[in-house]
Amino acid sequence: MGTTNNNTVLITGTSSGIGLAAAVDAARAGWRTVATMRDTGRADALLAAAAEAGVVDLLQVKQLDVTDPASVAKCLDEVVAEHGRLDAVVNNAGAGFLGTVEQNGMDPVRAAMEVNYFGVVEVTRAALPHLRASGGRVITVTSVGGVVGQPFNEAYCAAKFAVEGFMESLAPVAATTGVGVVLVEPGAVASEFVASQQLDVPALLTAAGPYAPALEAYINRARKSFDNAQTSAEAAAAVTGALTAERPPLRIQTSDWARDFVATKLTDLDGSAVQSLTTTWVR
Template sequence: MSVKTVLITGTSSGIGLATAVAAARSGWHVVATMRDTAKAGALDAAARGAGVSLDVRVLDVTDPASVEACLAGIDQLDAVVNNAGAGHVGTLEQESVEDVRAVMEVNFFGVLHVTRAALPLLRASKGRVLTVTSVGGVVGQPFNEAYCAAKFAVEGFMESLAPVAATTGVSVSVVEPGAVASEFVSNVGIDENLTDKAGPYAPALLAYLARTRNAFANAQAPQDVAEQLVALLAAEQPPFRVLTSQGARAFAGTKLKDLDGSAVQELTTAWVSD
């Protein structure tokens, strides 16, 4: 049997890096992509440590031309892992609409650009699309309005696409981690300086930041999420939704059985209360 190829976005750190290495160790030819390959040092070191080689390429998910150029150099594609994304902390009155659009470009439209370009190749291979979303794609969270909006959009899009893609032999799944111990939080820029411009929302923001630090103190390891993604790559019939930890299952489960929304509101209101 020929070696199967998977394209993974956002592999410079965190889940993407761990998944690229784990997939290569499992025998996949891995096209590991990132916006700036000058930041591939950690990925290269991890690959060397694991004794595997990766095909590292430039891909900016927000740039359709970059996506098309990357995919044009691939003859066979059996799977895509949409992992690239960016967090964002803020609230509507204290940020611009342009800030919100930027979050949507990375976390929603970036996923669409890559998936759209990959689908012809995936139809040919009867392949699959795995998209790393978040429990924030199920449960709206304080000060994550733009981020959760983007992740909700991805979840709705993929849930709608899944039965359509299946008619051509392509499976679609979403993978929902909770807190993951990676550079994601530091890249968001969460710090106490955020309260300087929070105005009347400062007390709520301080409560949220305290809760967030506690949540990430017990975060899931990226390697654990990566192992589950690699298992999905090999699964004969992958499920549509995978929650990657017991905490994620409990959190998302609150929403999935919350028919009137009261349980979620009670839960998240506590995050922003003294």
């Protein structure tokens, strides 16, 4: 795909983190970038970053709530009406949840699926006719947690696994009509995504009951891993690569660590290697 100013990309979840960095990077690469977020009152950081990069003229902020089909349809209709085309969609909006189902019940599982899975499906479904017209592509930011299940991330990983299965299944079908599908899989990223979970660790441990020792061990390990995480800009570079490459692969990991981690699962036919690894995270 080319990178002239005639190309238009819509990116979800751009108020912070990878989405913000990806929006600025896409504009820097010459794309007309529609940066969407549920609450456009949170656009200040994005607009400041765009101004610093000198790409304000190529970036447009729009409201889009991925969990609201009417909001998705309205936004996409406006984009095509205003720009005449849609060449790519980047599904980036998402939300994490830390906990285990016995203690937390079903509501967090349903909420995680709504944002992280059904929201991706809805945006993709609505965008496909426009992408078919342009020969465009769907790029979805998942996670290494969409390949390797991780302790106390049952709801989040389940949703990301679902996204991976959906996109892997869609890819050959979409390709018959000229639409590409790409999955971008970050590992630990130092972004507001982690902070946005607003974890009250003492309260979590109190509520964890018999799982408290394992949860405490997991949280301590996770804190150390995020101390050495890649930046949002580094992860966003993989998104831009997927956007601009002539023939990107189905899956792109954003770091050497992510590649090694995913490779553990993809060569682990009986599941023992992953279980041996993740068991050490909760002891």
